[in-house]
Amino acid sequence: MAGASGYAGGEILRLLLAHPEFEVGEVCAAGNAGTLLGEHHPHLGSLVDRELSATDPAVLADHDVVFLALPHGASAQVAAELPDSVVVIDCGADFRLTDGHAWVRFYDTPYAGSWPYGLPELPRRGGKARDDLRGTRRIAVPGCYPTAVSLALAPGFAADLLEPEDVVVVAASGTSGAGKSAKPHLLGAEVMGSMSPYGVGGVHRHVPEIVQNLSAAAGAPVTLSFTPTLAPMPRGILATCTARLRPGTTPERAREAWERAYSGEEFVRLLPEGRWPTTGAVLGANIAHLQLAVDEATGRVVVTAAIDNLTKGTAGAAVQCANLALGLPETCGLPTTGVAP
Numbered sequence: 094m095a096g097a098s099g100y101a102g103g104e105i106l107r108l109l110l111a112h113p114e115f116e117v118g119e120v121c122a123a124g125n126a127g128t129l130l131g132e133h134h135p136h137l138g139s140l141v142d143r144e145l146s147a148t149d150p151a152v153l154a155d156h157d158v159v160f161l162a163l164p165h166g167a168s169a170q171v172a173a174e175l176p177d178s179v180v181v182i183d184c185g186a187d188f189r190l191t192d193g194h195a196w197v198r199f200y201d202t203p204y205a206g207s208w209p210y211g212l213p214e215l216p217r218r219g220g221k222a223r224d225d226l227r228g229t230r231r232i233a234v235p236g237c238y239p240t241a242v243s244l245a246l247a248p249g250f251a252a253d254l255l256e257p258e259d260v261v262v263v264a265a266s267g268t269s270g271a272g273k274s275a276k277p278h279l280l281g282a283e284v285m286g287s288m289s290p291y292g293v294g295g296v297h298r299h300v301p302e303i304v305q306n307l308s309a310a311a312g313a314p315v316t317l318s319f320t321p322t323l324a325p326m327p328r329g330i331l332a333t334c335t336a337r338l339r340p341g342t343t344p345e346r347a348r349e350a351w352e353r354a355y356s357g358e359e360f361v362r363l364l365p366e367g368r369w370p371t372t373g374a375v376l377g378a379n380i381a382h383l384q385l386a387v388d389e390a391t392g393r394v395v396v397t398a399a400i401d402n403l404t405k406g407t408a409g410a411a412v413q414c415a416n417l418a419l420g421l422p423e424t425c426g427l428p429t430t431g432v433a434p
């Protein structure tokens with residue numbers, strides 16, 4: 094795997110250690126090549142004495158599956174040198190967007206193209222994203238906010254219950270979402286005991302990704318106001334998502350649409366009525382917890398979603414996708430039990 098010293102890479106390795114069908118091969122990094130994995134991830138049991146090697150596509154090509162957990166742009170470069178026979182699961186954004194103009198506008202780098210989108214449970218017109226993933230050799234794992242928000246709202250769009258304009262989302266993320274490299278706004282003294290918004294006003298790079306997913310469910314262009322916030326916790330996302338219901342939609346009908354969308358899904362759970370998702374309940378688990386309510390005064394549905402950004406939001410999704418690509422049971426080796434309190 095590439096990016097093994099980072100947060101997403103560390104979480105992939107934690108999950109692979111517990112997976113019955115995977116054996117961890119080469120672990121690669123960039124500046125930290127030559128150091129031991131345990132210096133970065135002391136929690137990784139039998140892997141802590143492994144030495145990180147430089148990221149060399151020729152070495153990675155010798156594996157059945159390559160996980161890329163690299164900064165945007167870096168994964169497209171590595172992927173270009175990997176043979177078609179290798180299953181490549183990219184945790185970065187490089188291949189998530191189907192609209193090259195949106196890519197250039199939000200990422201300001203050349204567009205590398207798009208791969209099947211790795212959110213298997215995502216409802217869209219006429220099916221689920223899973224339909225594209227079985228047996229494929231290239232998968233783009235979603236961003237963490239798009240995972241939470243898309244799972245929260247897509248059922249209402251797929252069932253034609255929501256107006257496509259005027260979607261509003263405010264979401265809080267733990268600081269590991271920003272990766273491990275030092276950034277001034279992530280200093281302990283800045284983060285502890287304080288919450289702060291960022292990427293306000295439609296400029297966050299996850300806007301086009303969420304719009305892409307919700308538009309595919311709606312069968313029409315969706316407009317979105319998205320405000321991310323940073324929360325003083327290491328992991329977790331809590332997204333509060335609201336959209337206008339089509340006139341005459343009852344709370345019962347709305348609930349039924351969400352129940353139907355996720356019935357039989359192991360990794361997306363609509364909680365019993367009245368119980369609301371918390372980030373604490375999903376820590377370390379490859380699961381999204383959802384709940385919804387209809388705000389009758391405003392005619393809006395309010396859906397909250399909680400995920401662990403590093404598990405269902407990245408690494409768990411990556412392993413789930415690898416299972417699908419390899420023809421293994423989709424749930425193989427993945428935990429749905431959180432760590433609490």
Ligand SMILES: NC(=O)C1=CN([C@@H]2O[C@H](COP(=O)(O)OP(=O)(O)OC[C@H]3O[C@@H](n4cnc5c(N)ncnc54)[C@H](OP(=O)(O)O)[C@@H]3O)[C@@H](O)[C@H]2O)C=CC1
Nearest residue numbers: 096098099100101122123124125162163185270272273407
């Ligand atoms: N953190 C999260 O919650 C989520 C992350 N992702 C995505 O996963 C990817 C990794 O994120 P994250 O783990 O948080 O990031 P980190 O900053 O924690 O880790 C980045 C990793 O990439 C390596 N790296 C950096 N530059 C290069 C390069 N040019 N070539 C090879 N390796 C390189 C680093 O190695 P070294 O230590 O040697 O510098 C490190 O192992 C990103 O694309 C991110 O957007 C997706 C969803 C959620």
Ligand SMILES: CC(=O)N[C@@H](CCC(=O)OP(=O)(O)O)C(=O)O
Nearest residue numbers: 185186236237238266267270271
């Ligand atoms: C708290 C925080 O900073 N979160 C990150 C999102 C992490 C994620 O999903 O990232 P990628 O799209 O980069 O894979 C951010 O807002 O940029």
